[in-house]
Amino acid sequence: MSQIEIKVPTVGESITEVTIGSWVKKDGDSVKRDEVICSLDSDKASFDVVSEADGVLRVKAQEGDVLPIGGLICVIETSVEVASAPASAPAPVTSTPAPVAVASVAPATAAKVVEMKVPTVGESVTEVTIASWNKKDGDTVQLDEVLCELESDKATFELPAEAAGVLRIVAEAGSTLSIGAVICKIEVGAGSAAAPAPVAEAPQSNGQVVSANASNDSYAAGHPSPAAAKILAEKGIDPASVAGSGVGGRLTKEDAIAAQPKAAPTATPVEQPKAPVAPPVAPAPAPKAADARGQRRVKMTSLRKTIARRLVAVKNETAMLTTFNEVDMKPIMDLRAKYKDKFKEKHGVGLGFMSFFTRACAVALQEFPVVNAFIDGDEVVYNDFSDISIAVSTERGLVVPVVRNAEKMTFSQIEKEIIRLAGLARDNKLTIDQMQGGTFTITNGGIFGSMLSTPIINAPQAAILGMHNIVERAVVVNGEIVIRPIMYVALSYDHRTIDGRDSVSFLVRVKQLLEDPTRLLLEV
Amino acid sequence: MQYDVIVIGSGPGGYICAIRCAQLGLKTAIIEKYKTLGGTCLNVGCIPSKALLDSSEHYYNASHTFAEHGIQLENLKVDLAQMIARKSEVVNQVCKGVEFLMKKNKIDVYQGLGSFVDKNTVKVTKEGGDIEMITSKNIVIATGSKPSSLPGVTIDKKRIITSTEALQLNEIPKHLIVIGAGVIGAELGSVYARIGAKVSFVEYASAMIPTMDATMGKELQRTVKKLGADFYFSHKVKTVENTGDEVIVTAENPKGELVTFTGDYCLMSVGRKPYTDGLALENAGLAADQRGKIEVDEHTLQTKVPNIYAIGDVIRGAMLAHKAEEEGVFVAETIVGQKPHINYLLIPNVVYTWPEVAGVGYTEDELKAKGIAYKTGSFPFKALGRARASMDIDGTVKVLAHKETDEILGAHIIGPRAADMIAEAVVAMEYRASAEDVSRMSHAHPTYTEAFKEACLAATGNRALNA
Numbered sequence: 001m002s003q004i005e006i007k008v009p010t011v012g013e014s015i016t017e018v019t020i021g022s023w024v025k026k027d028g029d030s031v032k033r034d035e036v037i038c039s040l041d042s043d044k045a046s047f048d049v050v051s052e053a054d055g056v057l058r059v060k061a062q063e064g065d066v067l068p069i070g071g072l073i074c075v076i077e078t079s080v081e082v083a084s085a086p087a088s089a090p091a092p093v094t095s096t097p098a099p100v101a102v103a104s105v106a107p108a109t110a111a112k113v114v115e116m117k118v119p120t121v122g123e124s125v126t127e128v129t130i131a132s133w134n135k136k137d138g139d140t141v142q143l144d145e146v147l148c149e150l151e152s153d154k155a156t157f158e159l160p161a162e163a164a165g166v167l168r169i170v171a172e173a174g175s176t177l178s179i180g181a182v183i184c185k186i187e188v189g190a191g192s193a194a195a196p197a198p199v200a201e202a203p204q205s206n207g208q209v210v211s212a213n214a215s216n217d218s219y220a221a222g223h224p225s226p227a228a229a230k231i232l233a234e235k236g237i238d239p240a241s242v243a244g245s246g247v248g249g250r251l252t253k254e255d256a257i258a259a260q261p262k263a264a265p266t267a268t269p270v271e272q273p274k275a276p277v278a279p280p281v282a283p284a285p286a287p288k289a290a291d292a293r294g295q296r297r298v299k300m301t302s303l304r305k306t307i308a309r310r311l312v313a314v315k316n317e318t319a320m321l322t323t324f325n326e327v328d329m330k331p332i333m334d335l336r337a338k339y340k341d342k343f344k345e346k347h348g349v350g351l352g353f354m355s356f357f358t359r360a361c362a363v364a365l366q367e368f369p370v371v372n373a374f375i376d377g378d379e380v381v382y383n384d385f386s387d388i389s390i391a392v393s394t395e396r397g398l399v400v401p402v403v404r405n406a407e408k409m410t411f412s413q414i415e416k417e418i419i420r421l422a423g424l425a426r427d428n429k430l431t432i433d434q435m436q437g438g439t440f441t442i443t444n445g446g447i448f449g450s451m452l453s454t455p456i457i458n459a460p461q462a463a464i465l466g467m468h469n470i471v472e473r474a475v476v477v478n479g480e481i482v483i484r485p486i487m488y489v490a491l492s493y494d495h496r497t498i499d500g501r502d503s504v505s506f507l508v509r510v511k512q513l514l515e516d517p518t519r520l521l522l523e524v
Numbered sequence: 525m526q527y528d529v530i531v532i533g534s535g536p537g538g539y540i541c542a543i544r545c546a547q548l549g550l551k552t553a554i555i556e557k558y559k560t561l562g563g564t565c566l567n568v569g570c571i572p573s574k575a576l577l578d579s580s581e582h583y584y585n586a587s588h589t590f591a592e593h594g595i596q597l598e599n600l601k602v603d604l605a606q607m608i609a610r611k612s613e614v615v616n617q618v619c620k621g622v623e624f625l626m627k628k629n630k631i632d633v634y635q636g637l638g639s640f641v642d643k644n645t646v647k648v649t650k651e652g653g654d655i656e657m658i659t660s661k662n663i664v665i666a667t668g669s670k671p672s673s674l675p676g677v678t679i680d681k682k683r684i685i686t687s688t689e690a691l692q693l694n695e696i697p698k699h700l701i702v703i704g705a706g707v708i709g710a711e712l713g714s715v716y717a718r719i720g721a722k723v724s725f726v727e728y729a730s731a732m733i734p735t736m737d738a739t740m741g742k743e744l745q746r747t748v749k750k751l752g753a754d755f756y757f758s759h760k761v762k763t764v765e766n767t768g769d770e771v772i773v774t775a776e777n778p779k780g781e782l783v784t785f786t787g788d789y790c791l792m793s794v795g796r797k798p799y800t801d802g803l804a805l806e807n808a809g810l811a812a813d814q815r816g817k818i819e820v821d822e823h824t825l826q827t828k829v830p831n832i833y834a835i836g837d838v839i840r841g842a843m844l845a846h847k848a849e850e851e852g853v854f855v856a857e858t859i860v861g862q863k864p865h866i867n868y869l870l871i872p873n874v875v876y877t878w879p880e881v882a883g884v885g886y887t888e889d890e891l892k893a894k895g896i897a898y899k900t901g902s903f904p905f906k907a908l909g910r911a912r913a914s915m916d917i918d919g920t921v922k923v924l925a926h927k928e929t930d931e932i933l934g935a936h937i938i939g940p941r942a943a944d945m946i947a948e949a950v951v952a953m954e955y956r957a958s959a960e961d962v963s964r965m966s967h968a969h970p971t972y973t974e975a976f977k978e979a980c981l982a983a984t985g986n987r988a989l990n991a
Contacts, residue, residue: 219929220956226865233863250955 004053004076008067011042011432018042019306020065020073024240026144027059027160031076038073043306045399045432053078062119064157112188114163118150118177127178130171137169141186148173148183163188221249228256236395236428237261261395303397314459319495322454322466325507327514328477329470329485332356335517347412353467354390354418355411357442359520360513361465362386362406365440368506370498372439374460380497389438389458390418392425399425400458402438442467446487455492462497465510466490525632527553527660529859530646532638532803535563536570537836537848538666539622544856546629553658554631555638555648557802560619561626564668565845568688571618573708574876575611576691576715581878584718584751589915602719608692634658640808643829662831662859665818666852667803669796669837674703674761677792683766684790687712697721699787701773703761705732707875709793710744714877717751724754724785726761726775728794733875737887737936739922744881744938747918759783764790798838808832825855833858847871870950874943879905879919882946885934885953888924897927901959901983903975905939907991910970916940921979923949923959930958930984941972948976959983 008018021039025031031051038049051057055078061067118128131149135141146158147167161167165188171177224232224239228251232239235256242259244251300308314320336351343351365372365386373382386407389400401421403414424430441458446469455466466489473486489510493503513519528550531542538554539561545552560567587600626633636650646663648656671686673679681689690712698721702713705727717723725732731741732748732755745755758778765772771790777783798816805811805818809829812818818827818834825833833855836848850866857864875881891898906917919939925932935949952962963980967973974990982988 219926219931220958223956226867226954229865230863233865246955247961 002078004055004078006037006049006052006073006076008040008069008071008073009049010069011040011047015042015069015432017066017068017071020061020063020067021046021301021303022063022241023059025057027057028143029057031055031057040073041301041303041306042432043310045430045435046303046396046428047432049073051076062157062160065119114165114186114188115182116147116159116162116184116186118179118181118183119159120179127176129176130173130183132173133169135167137167139167141165141167159183161186218248222251223249224251224256225253227253231256232259235259235261236426301396307397310459311456314457318457318459320457320492321495321500321503322490322492323500323504323507324452324488324490325511326473327487327489327511328475329353329487329514331515331517333485343412347415349412349415349419351411352415352418354442354444355414356514356517356520357465357467357510358388358390358403358406358414358418359409359411360510361388361440361442362409363513363520363523364506364509366407367509368502370502371463371493371506373497374439374462375494375497376460383439385439387437387439389435389441389461390421391441391443391458392422394425394428396428399430399435400438400441401425401430401434402436404437441465444468446470452488452490454490457492457494463491463493463503463506465507466492525553525658527551527632527658529553529662529664529856530555530638530658530660531664531666532646533563533666533668533836534561534622534633535666535668535836535848536565536845537668537852538563538664539625539852540849541664541666541835541852541856542631543625543629544853545859546631548856548860550856550859552629552631553634553660554626555634555636555646557637559635560615561622561633562615562619563666566618566622567615568691570845572611572615572691573687573711573715575614576607577711577876577878579607579610580715580718584878592915602696604696604719605694607719608694611691637802639802639804640806640810641804643808643832662833663808664852664855665800665803665827665832665834665838666836666848667799667838668848669843670799671708671792672795672797673792674764674794677761677764679792680766683771683788684764684792686792690716690789690791693789697787697789699724699789701726701771701785701787701790703764703773703790703792704728704794705755705757706735706793706795707733707873709791710748710875710877712791712793713753714748714751717748717753722752722754722787724756724787726756726759726773726785728758728760730757733881736873736875736881736883737922737934738889739920740881740883740936740938743919744875744877744879747879747938748877756783756785764792796837796843800838812838824858825851826858841868842871842873844871844873867954870953872943872946872950874946876943879916879939880942881936881938882942883934883936884946884949885932886924887934887936888922891924891933896933898924898933899927899983900924901979901981901986901988903978903982903988903991905972905975908970908972908975908978909990910972910974911940913970914940916972921945921975923976923979923983925959925980925983930960931956932959932962932980932983935976935979937976939972939975945973945976948973963987 011018018040021041023038025037031037033052033054034050036048037051037057039046040049053076055076058075058077060072060074067073128150131151133148135147141147141161141164143164144160147161148159150157150159163186165186168185168187170182170184177183222239222244231253232242237259239251242251242255245255246252332353340351369382372386373380385405387402387404388406389402391398391400401424403417406414421434438458438461440461441464443455443464444467445453446467450468451471452468453466455464457464468488470485470487472483474481475484475486489507491503491507529545529552531538531552531554534554534556542552542554558567565571583602586597590597634648634656636648638646638648641647641657645657645659648658671688679686687708696719697716700713700716700721700723702709702723702725705725709725710732713723713725731738732745733741759775761773761775763774769788771787773785773790775783798812800812800816800818810818810827810832817840818838820827820834820839825835827834835851835855837843841847850871854864854866870884872882872884901923902920904920905911911917921939922936923932924934932949932953935946937945959980963977963984967977978988978990982991
């Protein structure tokens, strides 16, 4: 048996740490080469980690752990016997534990005690607090069952049992422990013969419990039925993130209908009903009752936590200021009305507002290079190109893919690129490369109805343009009051490098280019 | 006219796609070159061949097994003209049914040859030469396939015939030479063997139905042999010649010697090729590949022109009516933004001989090639009460399951109503059932499907109860 260590790969120059988003495979599972085993979140994107070999997975970092680049994620134990089978075989791995095996293996190694310690959860975290115990001292616990919840200044995470056996709690809830301190002990073997029983799954009918397949850990766990597969695909939910209530953990149509995108990925699997005679439908999630004044606690996803942290950091670390102006959208709307069909016919994409705004910003950025610059230590880095980040709202949170060299692109190229990037964003397929390196950002709160806002800079960039919705306003043109479609625009900027003169002039220039788009053509 | 979807071709892929589009609220048109709707399947494929298969099977049973049942018949003979006429009536009724479905779903039917003008416009050239232009946001190519031939062999449709002609012969061949012992050859060869023709199969591969599990080919050969058919495997056909009253087939045998076969009809059943003639694909920016197939995106069935989709026999995968149907529904749902599901591994393969052959999932050879550890369980129909009672004792059920997990990976059935029984395997496998799961479900007794349960028991731990 040999071991292959899987470490956090280098994922982009500005990224120094990643968070373990979710494990697709469990500790002890057989995995195949190139099979996805877990997902990592960084502040920019999520990506999948694939197994580098066939073998048995040994998880070294838990969901929510923050690891530096190069940090150890897991170990794959490749068994020598497997070598005889061709590589593509779906793991006739012998050496390990079909889930059923756990109980029977245990008694053989009885009386062994596993000490569980506070895991390393990120380089800057030195201590954690025990938020709550899910199990009581003396309880029988299963491998991977969540024992307690730990909190650090960065994140909350769950501590799964490293072995099956009887729990002996060392540190009580509320106590603060340093990394490496003992939290609890598990007496492996003691009483574990009875271990599988307390989970008592409320089976469909009595008398069938004997079947090994009743375990939720069967090979088919998480396999969606055809109808469930369709529903999940349409909701954009990875079947691996849904708990199956069907035989052997299969995903039923009902599971798929009830599944919520990315809500509490591994919420503790079904609080055990008091009476084991619970009705068969016990595990139904059903937070439906409309009139109940209920509360729900849903753990923040790693991405959401990172967004939160970064937004606060930007507010604290920059001298952010916002300037406003208004744009008469009539010329653009007239132009669109006139050429919309021809444009679509010729280029195969619609002529939207985004191409006008992107072009206008790209031109203005060339004229006011400081708005397109960023601070690096004691230096200001100026960019000769306009790589414009476009904020896209997805179900997972805000992402900002970059339209590169916008200053050289035509309207149709910009529209196509935005559609392409937004599509990737919706499908969760954006790569880190596609999201980093932007020099300026455009965000459009208008699509949700916002009239005025002060957007927060997308650090390390120095400025962001906020678009808003278009409303009819009475304005004075050539001494006459007329009704015009007006959009308020906002430019938030980092006052440390950009002076009021530049920021205001920049925004005025954008306004000019939008109110008279021919200027874009004539470059005046 | 402006449509949301135009479907070109009204076979089982095309007409099902059109119905699903209409159900989803899309304004839909369908174009058919031939006078009747339904394509190959309804007109010259599945339906008429099944009609003749059943007729010939009744005759065969009447002449061979009725006496044993205690039914005496005298002067039994085949009225081929009536047999063909009944077949035509069946086809007629089914095609009318499709016409009704088009009306019911408010689908506009254009009769004529559809060809692309550009990626959104299709020209319909009617029989008299009249032309009509229709445009659509989306277009689905569902033009199916045609029988193919061997290089150097010309099909004259008189003595050297394809499946199409074999469905309307006006005499029973004395000696029918069938080139190709695949699905179509096996089906039509057995039709004529049952009603008295001498049938010789000349096949390039080393067994019947070579794409299916090897056990099935061997079993099928055994039962077709009982009809008096001869088999010449590993024979490479060189020439086929119509001399007027006879056909002479020359082939190279495995030893490299030339052998000749003389018969009065030769059925070319060496497969089918995608049919895109007259579509003017180039006007839409498309082209067929060397084998005549249209390339599509694996996940969406879109061609490289995004608003044009292709389904069924013109794209990759098995040329099966039910595969085309699934793809038709798939495309319709994809167009409206849904994300439908097709598991190509679980599209069953069927041969409608008697006994029927049906298979789904991996074959034993495929599992070996993939290095997947598996176990098998078989159950012969002769051990089944129902099969005994009905005198349908030929055949067997073979279940392949994963060695460790017991998951069913393949099911192969040769036996009575295998084509219907395979559905149980498909359902089980869609849900990734283990062999034990199936063997713990109640099966009515006495039925043929008990054989599937018994085979699963055999796979689970060699626990078949009636073997």
